[in-house]
Amino acid sequence: MANFFPRWTNTLPLQVVVALGVMGLGVSAAVTYYFTPKYTRVGYQPDQPVPYDHKLHVGQLGMDCRYCHSFVEKSGHANVPAASTCWNCHQHVKLGSPKLEPIRKAADKNYEGYDGNPVEWVRVHRAPDYVYFDHSAHVNRGVSCVSCHGDISEMRVVYHAEEQSMSWCLDCHKQPEKHLRPLDEVFNLKWQPEDLSRKDFTDYLAGKADAAKVAELLPLPKNGNPDELLSQEEIGSALKKLWNIHPPSPNNCSGCHR
Numbered sequence: 001m002a003n004f005f006p007r008w009t010n011t012l013p014l015q016v017v018v019a020l021g022v023m024g025l026g027v028s029a030a031v032t033y034y035f036t037p038k039y040t041r042v043g044y045q046p047d048q049p050v051p052y053d054h055k056l057h058v059g060q061l062g063m064d065c066r067y068c069h070s071f072v073e074k075s076g077h078a079n080v081p082a083a084s085t086c087w088n089c090h091q092h093v094k095l096g097s098p099k100l101e102p103i104r105k106a107a108d109k110n111y112e113g114y115d116g117n118p119v120e121w122v123r124v125h126r127a128p129d130y131v132y133f134d135h136s137a138h139v140n141r142g143v144s145c146v147s148c149h150g151d152i153s154e155m156r157v158v159y160h161a162e163e164q165s166m167s168w169c170l171d172c173h174k175q176p177e178k179h180l181r182p183l184d185e186v187f188n189l190k191w192q193p194e195d196l197s198r199k200d201f202t203d204y205l206a207g208k209a210d211a212a213k214v215a216e217l218l219p220l221p222k223n224g225n226p227d228e229l230l231s232q233e234e235i236g237s238a239l240k241k242l243w244n245i246h247p248p249s250p251n252n253c254s255g256c257h258r
């Protein structure tokens with residue numbers, strides 16, 4: 001695949017981080033400014049060995065991300081599925097399609113071209129080696145895939161929708177309430193704050209905290225109308241307090257560089 005960084009940059013920044021650490025505090029604002037990349041990966045969309053279509057499988061067939069990315073809630077890395085996962089369906093559906101040939105080579109023992117080698121998907125998103133990133137730590141804290149990857153359920157071919165630069169990570173870490181949602185909506189990329197009524201959200205909180213705490217987490221709207229729609233900030237702020245959310249801040253270099 002295309003390499004965004006020349007190989008030497010994988011070790012260089014660690015030295016820079018150490019040096020800056022020694023210099024001490026007060027550097028974070030400068031760092032956030034200077035190290036915002038001068039290029040962008042947004043739009044990167046490599047050709048894949050099989051024209052797998054998220055819009056069809058997720059958007060139209062309604063499949064859950066976890067059917068294929070089965071480790072995303074449990075581990076730091078989100079896996080891409082083995083050909084056998086596709087074969088569960090495609091041994092029955094579109095079996096003869098030439099587009100599925102690499103899947104048959106990998107998974108269909110009765111196919112003359114079978115070699116059992118995994119399909120070589122091209123990686124789209126990749127954090128540099130000196131960055132520590134963990135999917136489960138985000139997904140289990142109410143951060144949806146859509147906040148970091150865009151609306152994959154509309155993509156026929158996956159592309160890099162967000163910058164995923166250091167300042168991008170920090171923008172959210174400074175104000176996570178702009179993104180947090182109830183855990184059962186993390187995989188629902190179409191979810192909107194308006195989908196959640198004030199009553200349902202109050203009930204959700206009441207299942208997790210006592211009445212006094214709920215009143216503190218979710219104050220009534222200023223006009224007193226209990227039916228008023230919730231905003232993202234109201235939902236996010238309540239969840240942030242409920243779960244005691246504290247992502248690594250710009251000063252905490254070792255939070256993301258371990």
Ligand code: HEC
Pocket residue numbers: 048052054057058063064065066067068069080081121122123124125126145146149152153157158187189
């Ligand atoms: C039927 C299996 C399947 C389902 C369901 C599925 N994916 Fe995927 N996904 C794949 C495969 C295969 C790839 C690798 C090929 C590609 O990039 O299209 C992939 C790639 C990705 C990538 C890019 C990975 C990289 O290389 O950086 C992201 C992000 C992603 N999926 C997110 C999602 C999200 C979010 C959902 C749920 C809304 C989802 N996927 C549902 C099979 C699936």
Ligand code: HEC
Pocket residue numbers: 050051052053056057061063068081085086087088089090093094097098099100103
């Ligand atoms: C839950 C069942 C299911 C799973 C799992 C599944 N697919 Fe599909 N796939 C379908 C259906 C249904 C269609 C649409 C068939 C049609 O157009 O009649 C389809 C269509 C396709 C097509 C288009 C075929 C053509 O010739 O038009 C490709 C390519 C494909 N899938 C790849 C994959 C890959 C790669 C995986 C694994 C990452 C996968 N699918 C997993 C059900 C599934």
Ligand code: HEC
Pocket residue numbers: 065069072076077078079080125126127128133135138139143144145146147148149164186187
């Ligand atoms: C907080 C931001 C964030 C969220 C939320 C998130 N991702 Fe990612 N994703 C990333 C980053 C950053 C990478 C590159 C990670 C790396 O190289 O270690 C990535 C990489 C991936 C990859 C490529 C394999 C890997 O682990 O590197 C897949 C597949 C993927 N994400 C799927 C998902 C799915 C599915 C969801 C939702 C259930 C999701 N992601 C939620 C930021 C996020």
Ligand code: HEC
Pocket residue numbers: 127131132133134137138141143147148164165168169170172173176179244245246247248255256
């Ligand atoms: C859309 C919001 C969002 C984005 C974007 C985001 N994060 Fe986070 N991050 C969070 C939240 C929320 C937590 C959970 C904090 C907690 O549990 O107190 C978190 C926690 C973390 C943690 C601490 C948990 C752990 O695994 O030890 C690290 C490290 C981290 N994020 C790194 C990153 C990196 C690196 C990026 C960019 C590639 C990133 N984050 C992008 C919201 C985000």
Ligand code: HEC
Pocket residue numbers: 013016017020021027028031035037127128131164165166169170173248249250251252253254255256257
């Ligand atoms: C929220 C997570 C996070 C925190 C906190 C963080 N960084 Fe980073 N940092 C990243 C990510 C992600 C990248 C990779 C950016 C990219 O790939 O574009 C990065 C890249 C870098 C780089 C390399 C820049 C380059 O141009 O390649 C340096 C140097 C660096 N960080 C230093 C620091 C220092 C010093 C601190 C503390 C003041 C810090 N970081 C805090 C996430 C973080």
